[in-house]
């Protein structure tokens with residue numbers, strides 16, 4: 001199954017198979033991250049910088065800032081959701097639960 | 112590797128997009144293949160159409176580019192009629208009603224809730240009076256900005272209107288420059304006010320004089336690489352080139368070719384020419400322009416007139432806008448009207464067009480401060496014109512807080528914004544007017560409210576800069592602003608100092624009240640707010656005032672972005688009627 005993912009309109013949202021799925025403006029709770037010194041960053045998504053697929057996960061790097069301490073930065077790769085192998089439907093993660101960004105070994109889809 | 116957007120542009124872009132738009136219009140929204148939405152909506156931008164945000168599928172923002180913001184009354188009337196007929200959605204806006212037009216900081220006009228099916232009719236109506244949406248968005252020559260009163264203004268260096276008309280003619284619909292790495296914003300300034308705001312454009316022609324062969328020649332100095340977006344603000348940089356009026360087209364072609372050929376097409380976030388100027392430096396920009404792009408010897412820069420600039424300059428000795436009555440060189444007057452946050456009801460747009468025409472005006476100007484100007488009012492008619500009832504709302508003598516307020520589109524329609532903007536700015540201005548004493552001598556106080564770091568409301572160059580943010584209040588996320596102080600253009604442009612971060616939106620009016628009280632108490636006599644800020648370091652600025660809750664009420668504290676429309680009674684994304692047909696009825700779902 002082919003999954004096409006884009007960040008568009010200056011990184012305003014993540015598109016999965018031409019449907020807008022994850023917008024900026026949400027708060028992501030990040031653990032084991034390098035945005036700031038907060039144990040859990042309360043991270044406002046201001047723009048999607050890179051997006052890619054690590055089948056079946058759709059992943060992205062987000063520019064934004066921790067609203068607890070004010071530090072700005074770009075996250076490592078975060079899972080944004082998962083594509084269902086059978087139906088191709090996209091199920092997005094809940095930003096307010098805890099997420100752990102990770103470095104990538106594979107090449108992402110360039111935008 | 113070129114970005115995905117570059118791939119879509121390679122397939123279809125520029126003028127040819129129009130044929131496809133007409134096909135989709137004929138067949139309806141569903142004819143746009145679902146798996147090609149992203150590609151088509153990127154291409155539609157070239158024709159001035161921007162797909163509205165999530166929850167508003169099938170609706171488009173339509174931008175009409177107005178060179179130097181100059182309209183005839185007839186053109187303005189057509190804009191009002193198109194807005195009244197087509198720019199209506201399923202729900203009204205509580206402040207502005209059901210049909211309105213937005214006048215933007217780049218002197219364009221934006222209409223919302225446009226359905227693809229109506230586009231051919233709208234294009235026909237606009238084009239019949241010489242208006243167009245061509246290249247209003249997308250990666251190309253955008254609307255050329257400058258003073259709408261060029262050729263009328265008594266404070267003028269050169270009448271640049273014929274030059275801008277030539278540039279518009281040459282670079283709109285020109286395949287050579289149709290597909291640039293990113294947007295290309297040009298300002299041409301011929302007045303002595305600096306009203307073109309060239310410092311924040313990709314390419315700026317700034318008034319200058321130079322002695323050539325013993326004669327003093329009036330022309331322009333050239334600056335390149337300004338822009339405010341993405342927390343990477345730059346003022347345009349002087350590349351040490353003087354340009355005679357007859358050479359503007361050549362230099363503009365050369366620099367846009369340089370951008371086309373050398374700009375970054377792999378990373379859209381690094382594509383604007385400001386980053387190329389960072390990387391190369393101004394000497395290399397000049398050298399490449401000379402060697403690759405123009406065939407005559409570029410003269411070195413002349414003497415500029417920047418010490419006279421007062422437009423949005425925060426000066427105590429001159430107003431920073433066009434509001435009020437001004438002299439034209441022919442003895443008539445032009446009258447600047449304050450349009451709060453740049454939004455005007457469709458019926459009022461038509462009324463203003465009729466009014467201007469009845470007074471013999473041939474020009475209505477859109478300014479970069481989201482205001483309007485009516486030109487050509489004869490001295491003997493001036494009192495009558497100023498007494499017209501429409502000018503009670505759109506006043507030539509507005510309260511300073513209403514006069515200086517600018518806001519971008521915000522979460523009402525925009526994908527990128529973090530917060531609600533225009534309605535909030537209206538409420539802020541209203542509260543400030545009722546509750547905050549205006550310090551002596553302050554006629555226009557500039558508050559620029561931008562929903563995000565794209566900076567469409569030019570938040571870094573205002574007395575008070577508000578940029579959309581989030582914070583937590585009692586544990587819950589609420590809409591908020593970073594607050595900057597003391598920015599402005601003028602001889603020595605300055606970006607705001609970001610002083611208070613993540614202030615909850617309902618504490619902003621109280622903060623501004625406290626801040627202005629401190630300014631009033633501690634300033635030197637006659638000192639402008641901008642100078643007052645410039646005299647203080649960051650710690651002193653922070654100590655001036657604190658945010659505070661007041662009786663100001665903010666109905667938009669929740670995450671307006673997660674609604675389908677922030678002012679709908681049922682505002683959940685699931686309650687959206689979109690996608691719809693042109694009558695705003697939901698289309699049958701194919702699930």
Ligand SMILES: [Zn+2]
Nearest residue numbers: 036038066069
């Ligand atoms: Zn933090």
